[in-house]
Amino acid sequence: MPLRRKKEEDPETTLARCIVLLDDIRAYRRKDPEHIEAQFEPLKKSRFRDIYDMWVKARPAAEKIVDMPLRIPGAKETIRRLAWLKVANRVFLIALIFFIAIQIVPIWRRTLGSEFLSGNGLILAGAFIALVVISMNLATVWDYRLRKKIVAYEEATMDEYAPAREKMKECVSKMMRSLAREIGRTKKNPDYYGLVLYFDDYDNIEVKDKWRPKTMFFFKKSYNHFQVVPKP
Numbered sequence: 001m002p003l004r005r006k007k008e009e010d011p012e013t014t015l016a017r018c019i020v021l022l023d024d025i026r027a028y029r030r031k032d033p034e035h036i037e038a039q040f041e042p043l044k045k046s047r048f049r050d051i052y053d054m055w056v057k058a059r060p061a062a063e064k065i066v067d068m069p070l071r072i073p074g075a076k077e078t079i080r081r082l083a084w085l086k087v088a089n090r091v092f093l094i095a096l097i098f099f100i101a102i103q104i105v106p107i108w109r110r111t112l113g114s115e116f117l118s119g120n121g122l123i124l125a126g127a128f129i130a131l132v133v134i135s136m137n138l139a140t141v142w143d144y145r146l147r148k149k150i151v152a153y154e155e156a157t158m159d160e161y162a163p164a165r166e167k168m169k170e171c172v173s174k175m176m177r178s179l180a181r182e183i184g185r186t187k188k189n190p191d192y193y194g195l196v197l198y199f200d201d202y203d204n205i206e207v208k209d210k211w212r213p214k215t216m217f218f219f220k221k222s223y224n225h226f227q228v229v230p231k232p
Contacts (some may be wrong), residue, residue, distance in 0.1 A: 011046035014039070016193045017173045026168035027198035028154060029222070030066045033059060038063070049213070051178060054171055061167040068161065072153050077144050082139060091133040092128055099125045104224050138150075173203040176230060180204035184232035194198040194229050 021036050037059070043052040069075050154161075188208070196214050200207050209227040 009042070011043060011048050012188075012193065014042050014046075015048055015051060016195060018043070019172055019179070020054070020195055020197065021166050022172050022175070022213060023195075023197045023199060025062050025065055026165050026172070028065065028068075029198070030069070032065050034067060034112070048178060051083045051175055054174060058171050059145075061164040065168075068153070068157070069150050072149050075146060075149060078142060082142050082146070084134055085139045085142070089132065089139060092206060095098050096125070096128045096132055099128065115197070127164060131159040138144050139218050140156075148224065169199070172199075173201060176202050176204045180230040180232045183230050190229040190231065194227060197201075197221060199227055200226040200228065202228075204231050 015200060018036075018039050021031055024031055025036075036055070040052050040055045043055075069079070169216065175204050179193060180190075183193065194208065202211070205228040207226050207228050210224055
């Protein structure tokens with residue numbers, strides 16, 4: 001039986017997804033430039049080739065924003081420690097689950113002995129519980145301190161990074177104009193390309209909804225989300 005060919009995504013959908021990526025960068029939601037490049041790549045062989053060329057020229061500005069945290073003293077080392085701490089936390093958690101499973105799975109209890117979690121075994125299980133709790137809380141503290149440093153640095157360097165963010169805005173506006181023209185040409189329903197963005201100051205958009213996201217279901221964040229559709 002012949003294999004079914006994977007249905008290719010239409011260029012308009014790819015363009016819409018790339019719009020969200022550059023809006024994220026403008027809002028300091030940093031993405032890997034290589035990941036963004038991979039998303040723009042299909043546009044190279046489509047009728048939106050000019051959009052791909054635009055991204056190639058704008059990429060240095062995006063990379064400047066993405067690399068910004070690494071310029072903060074001590075940030076690179078903290079990010080590396082956090083990565084290793086998260087790996088260690090998973091190892092501790094797996095070990096703890098293993099010890100709990102020993103008491104639940106009968107065949108393991110018969111092999112290791114019903115009193116495995118007593119004496120040294122109990123001490124070892126308690127040690128892994130402590131390690132999980134300590135590593136989780138330490139990661140939370142380091143992450144919180146790092147985020148505070150990044151926010152403070154962002155506020156102190158708004159003027160320095162303003163041109164790079166303005167470049168992202170120009171790119172998104174151009175992409176929105178292209179998407180709106182395509183919708184006008186094909187007569188597709190604009191709602192099909194509904195997007196959730198951080199900003200509402202782009203060309204050829206209609207804002208359908210606006211809200212402030214919450215964290216932990218209660219505390220509102222300091223920025224808005226906008227549900228928008230292209231406006232031909």
